[in-house]
Amino acid sequence: MPAPTNPSEITREALRRLAMQRMPPTPDNFRKLYNEVAEIEDEGAATPLALLRTLAGHLPRDTAERTRLAKPIDQALAAGKGAAAEEAMLAYLGSLKEEEAPAWNTLIGTLIRKWEARQIGWTTARKRDSLDRVLAANDPGTLYARLQGLVRAWDQAPSDPEAPPAEGASAPVAAPGGDAMRTPAQVEVKLVASGESGEIMTSLRELLVVALETVVPASLGEYPELVAEATCLSASVKASANAQQLDTVARQLRKFAYRLENTAGETAEIRAGLLNLLRLLLENIEEIVIDDQWLHGQVEVLRDVVNKPADVRMIDDAERRIKEVIFKQSQIKHNLEQAQKTLREMLAGFVDQLASFSETTGSYHDKIAANAIKIGQARDIAEIGGVLDEVMRDTRVIQEEARRSRDELQSARDRARAAEARIAELQRELEEASRLMRHDQLTGALNRRGLEETFEKEAARATRRGVSLCVALLDIDNFKKLNDTWGHQTGDEALVHLIGVIRQNLRPNDTVARLGGEEFVILYPESDLEQSAAALVRLQRELTKAYFLADGQKLLITFSAGVSPWNPGEPIDTVLDRADKAMYEAKQTGRNKVVARPAP
Numbered sequence: 001m002p003a004p005t006n007p008s009e010i011t012r013e014a015l016r017r018l019a020m021q022r023m024p025p026t027p028d029n030f031r032k033l034y035n036e037v038a039e040i041e042d043e044g045a046a047t048p049l050a051l052l053r054t055l056a057g058h059l060p061r062d063t064a065e066r067t068r069l070a071k072p073i074d075q076a077l078a079a080g081k082g083a084a085a086e087e088a089m090l091a092y093l094g095s096l097k098e099e100e101a102p103a104w105n106t107l108i109g110t111l112i113r114k115w116e117a118r119q120i121g122w123t124t125a126r127k128r129d130s131l132d133r134v135l136a137a138n139d140p141g142t143l144y145a146r147l148q149g150l151v152r153a154w155d156q157a158p159s160d161p162e163a164p165p166a167e168g169a170s171a172p173v174a175a176p177g178g179d180a181m182r183t184p185a186q187v188e189v190k191l192v193a194s195g196e197s198g199e200i201m202t203s204l205r206e207l208l209v210v211a212l213e214t215v216v217p218a219s220l221g222e223y224p225e226l227v228a229e230a231t232c233l234s235a236s237v238k239a240s241a242n243a244q245q246l247d248t249v250a251r252q253l254r255k256f257a258y259r260l261e262n263t264a265g266e267t268a269e270i271r272a273g274l275l276n277l278l279r280l281l282l283e284n285i286e287e288i289v290i291d292d293q294w295l296h297g298q299v300e301v302l303r304d305v306v307n308k309p310a311d312v313r314m315i316d317d318a319e320r321r322i323k324e325v326i327f328k329q330s331q332i333k334h335n336l337e338q339a340q341k342t343l344r345e346m347l348a349g350f351v352d353q354l355a356s357f358s359e360t361t362g363s364y365h366d367k368i369a370a371n372a373i374k375i376g377q378a379r380d381i382a383e384i385g386g387v388l389d390e391v392m393r394d395t396r397v398i399q400e401e402a403r404r405s406r407d408e409l410q411s412a413r414d415r416a417r418a419a420e421a422r423i424a425e426l427q428r429e430l431e432e433a434s435r436l437m438r439h440d441q442l443t444g445a446l447n448r449r450g451l452e453e454t455f456e457k458e459a460a461r462a463t464r465r466g467v468s469l470c471v472a473l474l475d476i477d478n479f480k481k482l483n484d485t486w487g488h489q490t491g492d493e494a495l496v497h498l499i500g501v502i503r504q505n506l507r508p509n510d511t512v513a514r515l516g517g518e519e520f521v522i523l524y525p526e527s528d529l530e531q532s533a534a535a536l537v538r539l540q541r542e543l544t545k546a547y548f549l550a551d552g553q554k555l556l557i558t559f560s561a562g563v564s565p566w567n568p569g570e571p572i573d574t575v576l577d578r579a580d581k582a583m584y585e586a587k588q589t590g591r592n593k594v595v596a597r598p599a600p
Contacts, residue, residue, distance in 0.1 A: 010034060010037050010038050011034070013037045014030060014033040014034045014036075014037050015030075017033050017036075017037070018030060018033055021033075049077065049080065049082050049085070052073075052077060052082065052085045052086060052089060053077055055089065056070065056073045056074065056077060056085075056089070059073070059092060065095070066092075066095075069088075069091060069092040069095055070092060072084075072088040072091075073085055073088040073089055073092060076088055104144070107144065107147055107148065107151070110151050111147060111150075111151055114151055114154040114155060115127060115154075117154070117159065118159065119154055119157035119158065119159055120157060120158050120159070121157055122154060122157055127154070130150055130153075131150065134146040134147055134150050205237055205238075205240075208234075208237055209234050209237055209238060212230045212231070212233050212234035212237065213230070213231065213234045216230040216260075217230060217231075220260075220263070223263060226256075226259065226260070226263065229256060229259075230256070233249065233252055233253060233256060236248075236249045236252065237249055278302070279303075316457055342415075342419050368391065368394070440513075440514040442492055442495060442496065442514075443495055443496055443499040443514050444499065445499050445512050445513050445514045445520065446511065446512070446513035446514070447513065447514065448513070448515065448516070450513060451511075451513035451515070451521055451523075451572075452572060454511050454513070454523065455471075455523060455572045456572075458511070458523055458525045459566060459568075459572075461525065462525060462526075462566070462568070463568050465526075467525070467526045468526065468527060468528050468529075468565055468566075469523065469524070469525050469526075469527075469565065469566040470523075470524040470527055470528070470529055470531075470532035470563055470564065470565050470566065471521065471522075471523060471524075471563065471564060471565075471566055471572070471575045471576060471579050472521065472522040472523075472524065472532060472536055472561055472562065472563040472579060473515070473519065473520075473521055473561065473562050473563075473576060473579035473580050473582075473583045474519065474520040474521070474522065474536075474559045474560070474561045474583070475518055475519050475520075475559060475560055475561075475583055475587070476494070476495075476498065476518040476557060476558075476559050477557075477558045477559060477560055477587070477591040477592060478591075479491065479494075479517075479518040482494060482555070482557075486550050486551075486555075490550045490551075491518075493548075493550070494548055494550075494555075494557055495514075495518065497546070497548045497557065498520070498543070498557060498559070499512065499514075499520070501539070501542055501543050501546050502520070502522070502539060504542070505535075505538065505539050505542050506522070509525050509526070510522060510523060510524055510525070511523040515576075521576070521579075522536075524563075528565070529563065529564070529565050529596050529598060530596070532563045532565075532596070533563055533594050533596040536561045536563060536594045537594050540558065540559065540561075540592060540594065543557060543558065543559070544556060544558065558591060558592035559592070560583055560586040560587045560591050560592060560593055560594075561582075561583055561586060561593075561594045561595075562578075562579045562580060562581065562582025562583030562584070562585065562586055562594075562595050562596075562597060563579055563582060563594065563595075563596050563597070564578035564579045564582060564596070564597045564598070564599060565598065565599045566599070567599045567600075575599075578597050578599070579597070581597065582595040582596065582597035583595070585597075
């Protein structure tokens with residue numbers, strides 16, 4: 001049935017329903033039934049949209065939660081739905097009800113107790129840093145929740161039984177049984193409470209002074225202002241006599257640590273930038289000097305240094321290798337320049353000879369032309385005979401000149417070929433010098449000169465640091481029999497195989513060199529005699545596992561070794577002599593042995 005449209009009919013129907021539903025005849029009930037009969041939205045009971053828009057414009061949206069609750073209000077107002085907007089407004093206002101005030105007094109008391117207690121893994125400095133981060137919260141509710149979480153974390157950590165008791169705490173009471181009934185933790189607490197805490201603080205302060213006066217300046221040689229600041233901090237630590245002064249020094253230390261961190265970051269960036277520049281330079285050099293193979297050795301050495309982690313020994317080794325090859329190449333380069341100069345002089349002489357021959361030939365042609373004129377003007381045979389004699393003399397002269405020029409050109413060509421061959425030979429020597437430098441040609445290990453240079457460096461480092469240095473001498477067992485049975489080519493391959501196994505089992509700071517023949521030397525820095533001997537035994541075991549193949553047949557290669565420590569100040573020949581005697585003893589006791597001989 002369609003809804004009535006006449007107001008009188010709507011009113012009559014509304015009154016009828018009011019009576020039938022036995023509702024109180026109030027204006028609100030009549031308005032509700034009137035709108036129901038007319039089938040219109042009951043806007044009279046809702047808050048006006050204008051008022052809702054005004055209220056929505058003043059709602060705070062300073063948090064993510066409040067912004068989320070205000071979004072449905074804006075959407076309902078935009079759609080003109082007053083009832084939905086009012087409902088969303090009530091939900092927003094409901095969230096603003098004052099919650100129960102947090103128990104700050106209880107939380108602060110618990111925080112203080114947990115601060116004074118000692119937990120494993122929670123030092124005072126770590127607690128202070130954690131508390132500083134928690135106190136950075138701006139909202140009181142967030143701050144309360146974070147403090148609760150921090151206290152809970154401290155509470156869950158196990159207590160430190162060796163920590164001194166909090167100030168004011170009573171000392172543990174002895175059991176009736178006397179000292180025998182006290183636990184180790186109680187005894188320790190009593191000792192700390194008796195004054196050991198002060199000794200510990202004094203020791204820690206002395207360590208801090210040593211770090212500021214020794215360790216920090218050694219690492220900051222390029223930053224004198226930071227070294228001066230570290231010295232001032234050290235003086236402040238020495239002068240601090242109470243907790244207030246220590247707190248002041250602690251704040252200064254934090255600032256100093258922050259500056260150190262920034263300086264370290266800048267230094268790392270500078271180092272990375274320089275390495276990138278060096279890489280670009282190496283790439284550019286390699287592209288420019290494609291045909292100059294004698295430069296490739298230096299380029300490869302530098303690239304190896306740049307691409308690997310920084311290591312003092314590796315840099316020193318690269319420096320020595322490049323210095324040696326530069327010296328050798330400078331000598332070869334001088335000979336190469338002399339050969340090139342000789343070739344240029346020969347070419348210049350060749351050109352001069354051609355010019356002289358051309359001049360002589362031109363003069364001969366002029367004389368022939370003049371004689372032809374004379375023959376044409378001759379009146380009798382006698383005059384012609386004289387001209388012919390002159391032509392014959394000029395012809396013999398030009399023949400002699402041609403023969404001499406031919407001989408000189410042939411000689412110049414031979415000298416040019418010899419110079420060209422010499423230049424090619426010198427070029428190969430340059431390339432070979434770049435490749436070999438201080439290393440043995442066959443095995444790639446250091447040669448005698450490289451060993452001596454490395455030993456001097458390691459000996460100086462051992463003296464400076466006060467650490468040990470051991471020298472081992474290795475000799476392949478039955479190497480002569482191997483050569484006689486399988487040939488020298490197989491013997492050389494066995495040497496290469498041994499070096500490969502040695503390199504796989506050396507530490508990064510160890511060094512191997514070929515002393516000559518089948519003898520090798522290994523330097524063990526920062527290792528005592530027992531450790532070096534154990535390393536040689538491990539190397540022997542690894543060598544027996546790595547079979548050497550000769551014509552498809554497995555051969556077992558072993559070595560005998562002697563090792564001895566280096567005494568500060570003694571030359572390499574002295575310690576090598578002791579190691580050689582120990583190696584001879586190892587061979588006499590059955591081969592494949594290691595004998596350690598102490599220094600006298």
